[in-house]
Amino acid sequence: MTPIISFEKVLKDINIRPSIEATRLASKFGYRPYMVERYIEILGLDEVKELLEAFEKPLTPSIRCNTLKLKDCDLLIKYLESKGYVLKRIEWHQYGYRVLKRGKPRLGATREYLLGYYYLYRGVASQLPPLVMNPKPHTYVLDMAAAPGGKLTHIAQLMNNTGLILGIDISRSKIRALRSHINRLGVLNTVLLRADSIKAINSLGLEDFFDYVLLDAPCTGEGIIQIDKSRKVKTTLEDLAKFVTKQIEMLVVALKVVKPGGIIIYSTCSIAPEENEYVVSKALEFFRGEAIVETPSNYRSLFSQGLIEFHKLKFREDLKNALRLYPHLHDCEGFFVCRIRRKS
C-alpha cells in the first residue's frame, strides 16, 4: 500500500529554525531549541515564559469516581478525606476531582482503589476526551490506543456498561494493566485485542462499523514535561516526523471505520501543532472534505482554541474548534482534544 504521506514530506513541512531568543530560553530551561521556537510562535514571548515555568511545577493528579461501582461519589470523597486526602471537584467535570493534598496510604493502594471506586490519573486533562466524546449507551466504540485504559474505562462508565467497546493496544505490558483496570472497575462491555491497530482493523474489515472512535494517539508526550523532564530533549525533529506520519495513518483508519455521521475524538498529551492540527488537517485532506471538526460546545469557553496557522503551515478553518489545554492556563498537562464528525 502506498503511504498516505511520506516521512520526508512530513519532515520538510515541520522543519523549523529556532531564533536566538528561543535558543537562549531553551538553554535556560533545558529544552531543544525548536520546541521553544514553536511555543513562542504560538503564545508570544511573554506567555512562553509562563508556560516554561508551569512545566517546572509538579502536576496535580486527579481521580475519577467510578459510578459503575459506586453510585454515591460523596461517599468516596468522605472515605478519602478520612485518610487525609484533600480533593476538589474539577470545574468542568461532575465526578472528577483534583487531588490537592495527599494522604495515606497512597492513592493506588487504598481499599477504595482496590474495590474499583476510582481511577487515578497523573493530571486532569486525560479526563476530558471521553466527556467530549459523550457516547450514548448501546453504541459501538473503538479505542485504537487503549492502554492503560483511563479513557476506555471512562467511556464504559458513560455507556453504563452497555453496547460494545473494542480496545486495541500494541504493548504487552500495558494491555495487561488495561485488563486489570477493566476487572477492578467492573467494566463488562469490552473486547480487548493486543495488536497494531492499523493492521488489526484493516484485516477485520470494520468499515463504517463504529458510532465513535477514540484515537488517543501515541505521541511525544511533550505535554507531560512536569512528570518527565526527559521530554524536554528526547524528541528530535526526525522522531517527531515519525510520530506524525504514524498519527496521520491511524487517523485515516479511524475515519474509515467510523459510521457516516459518527464521531472521532483525536487527542494527544502534547501541545505540538505538528502532532495535532497538522495531523488532523492532513488526515481530513486525505478524506476529501468528508468530515468536519466540531465545536464541543460544553467545553469551548473553558479552553484555548486550536490553531489555524502555525509557522509556514495553514490548517483548516474549523480546527479552531479544537481544544488546547496549557499547564499555565488550565492547571493540567499540555493536551489537545479534537472532535471530528464524519459527514452523513
Add this chain to the structure above:
Amino acid sequence: MQNKEKKLTFKRMSDDEVRSLLLVMTKLFEECVDKCFNHSFYIAYNEYCEIHYAINQDMEMLIKRITTRYKHPYSLGLFIGWKRNEKFIPTPWLFSYVYGCLGKIKAAIQINEKASYLYLYGRDIFASSIMKIYEPIKEGNYVAVLDYEGEIIGVGLLLKSPLKAEGNEVVVKNVFDMGWFLRRGG
C-alpha cells in the same frame, strides 16, 4: 490469576458446555440463574488454564469476526471464572453480577474490619472473624468474601462451616482477593 496467558485459544462454548456451566452456578447459589444470562459464553484455554467469559449480544458478532478473520482477543466481556483440576472457580465479578441480577446476596460470608484488610493481603479467614453468613454455604464450595462494609473483596474456599469450627480455626482459604491488583495487576 490470568498469568499463564501465553498462547490462549478462544472458543465459543457448546450448548452442552453452557448447560453444565449453568448447572454449576445453580448448585452454587441453590437457585436457577439462567435468567441472568442473555449472554454467549467463551472459553480461553491453554495447557495450564481455562478462563471463562460471558459476553453480551452486541459483542458476539465482533468476536466471531475477530476469531475467524484475525487472531485471538486478549479478554472479553464479563470474566466469570476459571477452571482448575476440572473445578470451576467463580470470580468476584460473577458473584457481583449474579447479586445484581437476583437482587440479593447468596453464598457469601462477611468478615470484620481487621480480617478484611488481612484478606486483601492474601490471608485466610478465621472463624472468629466472620460477622455474617449468607446461605447457601457448603464445605468444599466457593464463597464470596464481603468486607465489613459489605463489598466483595474476593473469593474463598470454604474449608469448614464456621458454625462447627473453633474461633481460631481457618475456615475460608483465600483463593483470590482484590489486593491482587496491587501485588500483580495495575
